[in-house]
Amino acid sequence: MGGIEDGFIQQIEAAGDVAAVVAACRWLEARGGTGPFDRQRLQARLPELLHRHLAGVCEHPGFRLWLDVYFGRRPAAFRSPLQQPSYLYYPALEPQAWFDAGSMPELAPLEARLPALREELLAVLADAGGFSPYVSAEASRSPTWAALADRPDWSALHLLRRGQWNRALMARLPLTDAFLAEAPLAQCPPHAPECFVSRLRPGVELPPHHGLSNIKLTVHLPVDLPPSGCSITVAGETRCWEYGRFLAFDDSFLHSAANLSGHERTVLIFDVWHPRLADPERRALAHAVAVLDEVQTTMARIDGKASAS
Numbered sequence: 001m002g003g004i005e006d007g008f009i010q011q012i013e014a015a016g017d018v019a020a021v022v023a024a025c026r027w028l029e030a031r032g033g034t035g036p037f038d039r040q041r042l043q044a045r046l047p048e049l050l051h052r053h054l055a056g057v058c059e060h061p062g063f064r065l066w067l068d069v070y071f072g073r074r075p076a077a078f079r080s081p082l083q084q085p086s087y088l089y090y091p092a093l094e095p096q097a098w099f100d101a102g103s104m105p106e107l108a109p110l111e112a113r114l115p116a117l118r119e120e121l122l123a124v125l126a127d128a129g130g131f132s133p134y135v136s137a138e139a140s141r142s143p144t145w146a147a148l149a150d151r152p153d154w155s156a157l158h159l160l161r162r163g164q165w166n167r168a169l170m171a172r173l174p175l176t177d178a179f180l181a182e183a184p185l186a187q188c189p190p191h192a193p194e195c196f197v198s199r200l201r202p203g204v205e206l207p208p209h210h211g212l213s214n215i216k217l218t219v220h221l222p223v224d225l226p227p228s229g230c231s232i233t234v235a236g237e238t239r240c241w242e243y244g245r246f247l248a249f250d251d252s253f254l255h256s257a258a259n260l261s262g263h264e265r266t267v268l269i270f271d272v273w274h275p276r277l278a279d280p281e282r283r284a285l286a287h288a289v290a291v292l293d294e295v296q297t298t299m300a301r302i303d304g305k306a307s308a309s
Contacts, residue, residue, distance in 0.1 A: 058284030062092030085252035097235035211251030229261030
């Protein structure tokens with residue numbers, strides 16, 4: 001076994017954590033264009049290799065079921081027609097669109113802090129610039145998002161994005177910082193968690209869409225609401241924000257939002273783990289997402305270099 005792909009396979013088989021997988025990917029990328037490399041052979045072996053590696057991470061039946069579905073060993077089917085996550089579907093979780101504080105035992109004790117958080121956010125946001133369009137310019141070709149691409153109609157001020165905190169902003173938000181440190185944020189970088197202040201201009205409606213995954217919930221904390229005219233619809237049920245209360249939902253269900261008032265709507269949005277995921281499942285999913293993203297990104301970079309050469 002002397003080929004580059006064989007060396008990579010051996011490293012993944014021996015990897016005990018994400019760091020070891022990352023090191024193997026860096027090794028592969030550094031050598032992928034410098035020696036004999038059978039890319040098709042490696043691609044053919046990757047599903048079995050990654051399934052075996054991830055199966056060794058956790059024995060929880062829910063995780064093992066997801067693993068088999070993800071790698072095509074069991075049939076995939078959404079349990080609700082309105083639930084179609086764009087990235088990762090965890091079939092062991094019972095479909096449920098809306099969640100109240102009582103059904104989120106890790107988050108419920110923090111609800112009493114919301115009035116103080118709102119006051120802190122209002123004070124800081126009064127002179128905090130940095131809002132940018134939430135929908136990127138690259139979405140201009142998307143049939144769903146083209147109308148909002150690179151427009152300030154829906155804008156965001158990011159506290160946490162792709163694993164990076166806005167430390168300058170968080171220094172001005174000590175109560176919010178402490179709150180988020182205690183919240184059960186869904187730690188699945190680079191896809192989650194995301195924490196940002198969201199502003200929706202008057203007259204703007206967000207189109208119905210699905211989020212990334214049902215392993216996390218999206219939580220809203222209302223900061224500045226018009227007296228009427230704002231709503232969010234998830235799985236066909238429409239609700240409104242209330243000061244001092246969480247609004248939490250599974251964004252893998254079809255959802256949309258509207259601001260039909262004459263004033264901006266501002267909410268703090270962050271991702272938390274689905275409350276029915278056990279700790280072993282959370283740890284295993286965080287590991288799996290990191291490993292799959294690293295391997296897929298590495299293979300894409302190798303392909304890109306090969307195309308450019």
